[in-house]
Amino acid sequence: MKAPLIKTPLPGPKAAELIRVDAQFVSPSYTRIYPLVVESAQGSWVLDVDGNQFLDFTAGIAVNATGHCHPEVVEAIRDQAGKLIHMSGTDFYYSPQIVLAQKLAEIANMTGGARVFYGNSGAEAVEAALKLSRYHSRREQMISFFGAFHGRTMGALSLTASKAYQKKYYHPFVPGITHVPYPNCYHCPHGACYPDCGSACVQWIEDPLFRTCIPPEEVAAIFVEPIQGEGGYIVPPPQFHLELSKLAKKYGILLVADEIQTGMGRTGKMFAMEHFGVEPDIMAIAKGIASGMPLGAMIANAQIMDWHAGAHASTFGGNPVSCRAALATIDLLQAGLIENAEIRGRQLITGLQEIQKSFECMGDVRGKGLMVGVELVKDRITKESAPDLRSLIVQSAFHSGLLLLGCGESTIRFCPALTISAGEINTGLSIFEETLRKVAG
Numbered sequence: 001m002k003a004p005l006i007k008t009p010l011p012g013p014k015a016a017e018l019i020r021v022d023a024q025f026v027s028p029s030y031t032r033i034y035p036l037v038v039e040s041a042q043g044s045w046v047l048d049v050d051g052n053q054f055l056d057f058t059a060g061i062a063v064n065a066t067g068h069c070h071p072e073v074v075e076a077i078r079d080q081a082g083k084l085i086h087m088s089g090t091d092f093y094y095s096p097q098i099v100l101a102q103k104l105a106e107i108a109n110m111t112g113g114a115r116v117f118y119g120n121s122g123a124e125a126v127e128a129a130l131k132l133s134r135y136h137s138r139r140e141q142m143i144s145f146f147g148a149f150h151g152r153t154m155g156a157l158s159l160t161a162s163k164a165y166q167k168k169y170y171h172p173f174v175p176g177i178t179h180v181p182y183p184n185c186y187h188c189p190h191g192a193c194y195p196d197c198g199s200a201c202v203q204w205i206e207d208p209l210f211r212t213c214i215p216p217e218e219v220a221a222i223f224v225e226p227i228q229g230e231g232g233y234i235v236p237p238p239q240f241h242l243e244l245s246k247l248a249k250k251y252g253i254l255l256v257a258d259e260i261q262t263g264m265g266r267t268g269k270m271f272a273m274e275h276f277g278v279e280p281d282i283m284a285i286a287k288g289i290a291s292g293m294p295l296g297a298m299i300a301n302a303q304i305m306d307w308h309a310g311a312h313a314s315t316f317g318g319n320p321v322s323c324r325a326a327l328a329t330i331d332l333l334q335a336g337l338i339e340n341a342e343i344r345g346r347q348l349i350t351g352l353q354e355i356q357k358s359f360e361c362m363g364d365v366r367g368k369g370l371m372v373g374v375e376l377v378k379d380r381i382t383k384e385s386a387p388d389l390r391s392l393i394v395q396s397a398f399h400s401g402l403l404l405l406g407c408g409e410s411t412i413r414f415c416p417a418l419t420i421s422a423g424e425i426n427t428g429l430s431i432f433e434e435t436l437r438k439v440a441g
């Protein structure tokens with residue numbers, strides 16, 4: 001059984017030298033939390049440049065769905081790279097882009113069929129959804145949620161409302177976007193308790209927002225994450241998306257599901273909206289879609305994707321190598337990884353809930369499949385957040401060989417590869433518990 005192995009002080013000498021050069025030449029806007037300099041990785045294990053071995057519970061921010069360098073994905077990339085690396089699907093045809101679109105339309109399972117637009121990232125998939133929503137509806141207004149993260153290009157950032165520093169000095173944003181409260185039941189924005197709230201978060205959009213401020217017939221789309229990711233791994237109550245979808249239908253508003261983090265099997269279903277029994281009009285996907293190769297896709301109901309030739313395009317979007325990696329990824333997801341995400345996710349949540357009994361600082365354990373968050377608090381009654389403790393835990397786990405990341409104000413996210421084994425989950429849980437004992441015991 002593999003275990004983390006830390007042989008040098010962290011960072012080790014080679015890592016420290018690279019970080020020194022990085023500090024001079026790489027953009028200071030990146031938010032590295034600990035000094036990990038990766039040399040190679042396989043499955044759920046990462047080797048740094050000094051030979052230290054880490055158990056990866058981040059999967060490159062929920063990207064390496066099939067684990068690092070899955071042999072079948074590597075083989076698909078190798079094979080495609082030897083045949084055709086680029087031709088621009090905007091101007092020419094090639095098979096991987098077409099075959100993948102057919103596959104994505106099949107798994108999106110939209111009534112009447114779907115069509116696919118390709119970009120290279122999550123933000124580009126969201127930009128495409130924003131543009132198509134306006135194009136198709138000829139409406140200007142858009143709604144998204146507080147806590148939402150939709151990306152960092154100007155359109156996607158306009159929809160984002162996760163952390164103010166992500167938007168600082170970039171105003172003005174795309175006009176016509178209004179943010180509304182997300183059903184974060186652990187900190188109910190309406191001071192209520194589900195189900196007594198009567199789905200206040202959906203009601204609020206109709207009244208006061210539509211009644212007093214925004215005529216619903218001017219709203220093109222509602223953008224929503226099925227489970228908020230960067231905002232804190234927040235799982236809405238079971239009826240929320242169904243009611244939101246009913247509201248959208250009532251006013252002819254498009255429902256756009258940002259499945260960039262929740263999609264591609266991560267939550268134990270191919271797309272997280274399946275947990276809620278909702279069919280969106282448009283989906284944005286990226287991250288896990290190609291196991292780490294750059295690819296984003298906007299999938300829309302075929303009736304909705306009615307824009308003219310030249311309305312939108314991308315030189316690199318739908319690159320043949322990324323498309324082959326995506327096809328190999330989807331095969332692996334369908335051959336058992338989605339099921340594994342569900343089973344290992346239950347093991348992870350149960351293990352964390354067990355640890356929670358001994359640590360007051362673990363306010364809330366929540367998630368679906370392998371998208372699991374632990375919200376840290378100073379006090380379980382006041383639920384005051386504990387961001388400094390969160391940092392300490394993430395740093396200390398790193399020094400013990402476990403890679404974790406934060407999200408939200410005070411949450412630790414657990415988003416390992418969907419290939420993770422029962423033994424690896426147990427190893428991660430033991431290190432996490434030991435870390436808590438050290439820093440919060």
Ligand SMILES: Cc1ncc(COP(=O)(O)O)c(C=O)c1O
Pocket residue numbers: 121122123124126149150151152225229230258259260261262286287
């Ligand atoms: C839900 C969601 N939407 C959009 C994005 C942006 O994706 P990218 O960083 O690939 O542009 C992210 C990235 O974290 C995300 O989690």
